[in-house]
Amino acid sequence: MTANLVLLSGGVGGARLARGFEHLEEVRSTVVVNVGDDETIYGLHVSPDVDTVLYTLAGVEGPQGWGRAGDTMVLMDHLSKLGVDTRFRIGDADAAVNVYRTMRIRAGDQLDEITAALARTLGVRSRILPATNSRLRTEVRTGPGCWLPFQEYFVLRGHRDEVAELRYAGAESATASPGVVEAIRSADAVIIAPSNPPLSIWPILAVADIGAAMRDARRVMAVSPLFGGRALKGPADRVMSSLGLPPGNSGVLAAYDGLLHDLFIDSLDAGDAPSLEQAGVSVHVGSTLIAEEDRAVTFAGRMLEVL
Amino acid sequence: MTANLVLLSGGVGGARLARGFEHLEEVRSTVVVNVGDDETIYGLHVSPDVDTVLYTLAGVEGPQGWGRAGDTMVLMDHLSKLGVDTRFRIGDADAAVNVYRTMRIRAGDQLDEITAALARTLGVRSRILPATNSRLRTEVRTGPGCWLPFQEYFVLRGHRDEVAELRYAGAESATASPGVVEAIRSADAVIIAPSNPPLSIWPILAVADIGAAMRDARRVMAVSPLFGGRALKGPADRVMSSLGLPPGNSGVLAAYDGLLHDLFIDSLDAGDAPSLEQAGVSVHVGSTLIAEEDRAVTFAGRMLEVL
Numbered sequence: 001m002t003a004n005l006v007l008l009s010g011g012v013g014g015a016r017l018a019r020g021f022e023h024l025e026e027v028r029s030t031v032v033v034n035v036g037d038d039e040t041i042y043g044l045h046v047s048p049d050v051d052t053v054l055y056t057l058a059g060v061e062g063p064q065g066w067g068r069a070g071d072t073m074v075l076m077d078h079l080s081k082l083g084v085d086t087r088f089r090i091g092d093a094d095a096a097v098n099v100y101r102t103m104r105i106r107a108g109d110q111l112d113e114i115t116a117a118l119a120r121t122l123g124v125r126s127r128i129l130p131a132t133n134s135r136l137r138t139e140v141r142t143g144p145g146c147w148l149p150f151q152e153y154f155v156l157r158g159h160r161d162e163v164a165e166l167r168y169a170g171a172e173s174a175t176a177s178p179g180v181v182e183a184i185r186s187a188d189a190v191i192i193a194p195s196n197p198p199l200s201i202w203p204i205l206a207v208a209d210i211g212a213a214m215r216d217a218r219r220v221m222a223v224s225p226l227f228g229g230r231a232l233k234g235p236a237d238r239v240m241s242s243l244g245l246p247p248g249n250s251g252v253l254a255a256y257d258g259l260l261h262d263l264f265i266d267s268l269d270a271g272d273a274p275s276l277e278q279a280g281v282s283v284h285v286g287s288t289l290i291a292e293e294d295r296a297v298t299f300a301g302r303m304l305e306v307l
Numbered sequence: 308m309t310a311n312l313v314l315l316s317g318g319v320g321g322a323r324l325a326r327g328f329e330h331l332e333e334v335r336s337t338v339v340v341n342v343g344d345d346e347t348i349y350g351l352h353v354s355p356d357v358d359t360v361l362y363t364l365a366g367v368e369g370p371q372g373w374g375r376a377g378d379t380m381v382l383m384d385h386l387s388k389l390g391v392d393t394r395f396r397i398g399d400a401d402a403a404v405n406v407y408r409t410m411r412i413r414a415g416d417q418l419d420e421i422t423a424a425l426a427r428t429l430g431v432r433s434r435i436l437p438a439t440n441s442r443l444r445t446e447v448r449t450g451p452g453c454w455l456p457f458q459e460y461f462v463l464r465g466h467r468d469e470v471a472e473l474r475y476a477g478a479e480s481a482t483a484s485p486g487v488v489e490a491i492r493s494a495d496a497v498i499i500a501p502s503n504p505p506l507s508i509w510p511i512l513a514v515a516d517i518g519a520a521m522r523d524a525r526r527v528m529a530v531s532p533l534f535g536g537r538a539l540k541g542p543a544d545r546v547m548s549s550l551g552l553p554p555g556n557s558g559v560l561a562a563y564d565g566l567l568h569d570l571f572i573d574s575l576d577a578g579d580a581p582s583l584e585q586a587g588v589s590v591h592v593g594s595t596l597i598a599e600e601d602r603a604v605t606f607a608g609r610m611l612e613v614l
Contacts, residue, residue, distance in 0.1 A: 040413075042406050043350075043406060043409045043410040072381055074379055074399045075382055075399055075402060078402070079403045079407065082407045082425070082428055083424075083428060084407055092382055092385055096382055096385030096386045096389055096391075097385075099350060099351075099382070099391075100389045103349055103350040106350055118389070121388075121390060
């Protein structure tokens with residue numbers, strides 16, 4: 001029997017889990033990817049999370065969690081000589097993808113069509129859908145009245161600032177890209193990847209018809225991004241805390257307020273299980289480390305068994 | 308005494324003549340460059356003639372008459388792998404200039420400011436002004452009702468097609484970029500470079516206030532692009548002929564209808580001199596080969612003597 005799965009994904013964590021599922025023949029998966037991180041950089045439309053998923057599933061991802069393995073920086077070097085601020089590093093193969101995306105957007109094509117074409121070119125089997133073709137941008141309030149574009153907060157300022165508030169500009173009028181709502185409605189389970197809940201998953205849920213479809217989903221399973229209460233990398237625990245969510249996996253459960261049927265947490269957080277179970281969610285404890293491909297495949301298999 | 312010169316220029320020929328004048332200390336020159344060849348390629352705003360002038364004056368021009376010497380093609384190779392048509396070749400250093408230009412245009416900056424910044428970065432002494440900051444595009448009619456964008460005619464189709472008619476889309480509402488009209492009015496002489504008259508110079512003269520200023524210019528000296536009645540490279544003679552201009556330098560004189568006080572022609576065309584003189588223009592016969600820098604300097608010196 002084939003399991004139809006939908007994976008809601010940010011960048012690295014979701015990409016790695018998606019890679020695990022891509023190895024399971026009995027799974028048909030649709031990866032719905034956050035576009036709140038999208039930005040115009042060097043005049044190019046960059047979609048960092050979409051590209052991380054594409055590159056990871058194609059096996060060409062960069063070791064740092066962005067860009068491509070072994071990419072050259074010829075264009076950056078030349079831009080730098082022209083006095084352009086090149087702290088946002090885009091390698092040449094990565095730049096070509098962004099040039100391609102930007103050309104097609106200007107020609108009137110939609111993000112989902114462009115993503116599908118890139119997936120075909122890169123030889124990716126899973127279906128990858130940007131959450132929305134509409135313009136939606138995560139913005140981060142770090143001080144009174146002070147809203148930063150996501151990439152300025154995340155890349156240029158190294159996500160050091162305390163996050164007081166988030167907003168998803170454009171979300172109110174955004175609609176799910178074609179196929180997303182149908183995929184969620186017909187999925188045997190929707191899996192929320194071990195991505196940063198407020199920064200990577202909320203911007204997906206902020207699209208009204210995706211949020212509504214999620215409330216009707218047959219089964220929603222989340223994988224916690226926490227290990228011993230902390231994110232492996234990135235600011236998930238700090239952001240959840242500064243936004244007033246409870247610490248540890250109670251915070252993850254609260255972040256997905258009423259949506260979850262199952263929560264997969266790491267063995268390091270086994271102590272969180274009783275209170276989570278009491279809150280009415282099925283808790284599955286075990287290693288949730290999926291950085292290496294074989295571990296991701298094993299973990300995906302475990303999720304499938306639970307399902 | 309300093310001579311104030313304005314040079315009207317297309318790509319290679321004008322760039323080479325401008326390089327000659329850049330070596331003469333007693334000359335202050337402003338190069339007014341055609342932008343009718345500008346195009347959006349790979350989503351980037353390319354200004355081929357402006358860049359040829361910039362690169363030639365900076366001594367980094369490509370040997371083929373476009374792009375930069377020793378440039379790499381990393382971005383083109385990656386775009387090509389994505390299935391993008393990369394027949395319009397843009398090297399990486401050249402691409403960086405176009406990315407820079409496009410970023411600044413999107414940020415609301417004008418072509419003349421961007422050109423000035425590039426000239427500073429590249430260490431160019433002459434003032435280089437795009438003819439207009441307005442959108443002006445040369446279009447080429449090659450068949451009944453069939454108008455091609457300039458770069459499609461010139462680069463992609465290799466300027467093989469017979470040119471039945473030209474138009475300069477946007478010229479009717481275009482205005483000269485800041486400083487152009489003042490430079491022409493105060494110039495001791497305006498020099499029309501040995502560029503293609505219909506394809507490179509007419510789009511400059513099509514800007515109404517430039518055309519008007521030229522009719523009032525103190526002295527207008529043109530350098531013929533013909534050698535034995537033919538262009539060294541490119542389709543100048545064929546285009547002039549298919550547009551109904553007389554053959555040889557009579558065609559050049561007619562192309563600049565009533566504007567010229569002086570015409571510099573090559574020794575190969577000495578036979579054209581009598582009829583040209585009869586038409587009321589001062590003719591100067593000698594070698595007009597300026598491909599090599601020292602010859603360009605010598606030729607520029609000769610023009611200055613005549614002046």
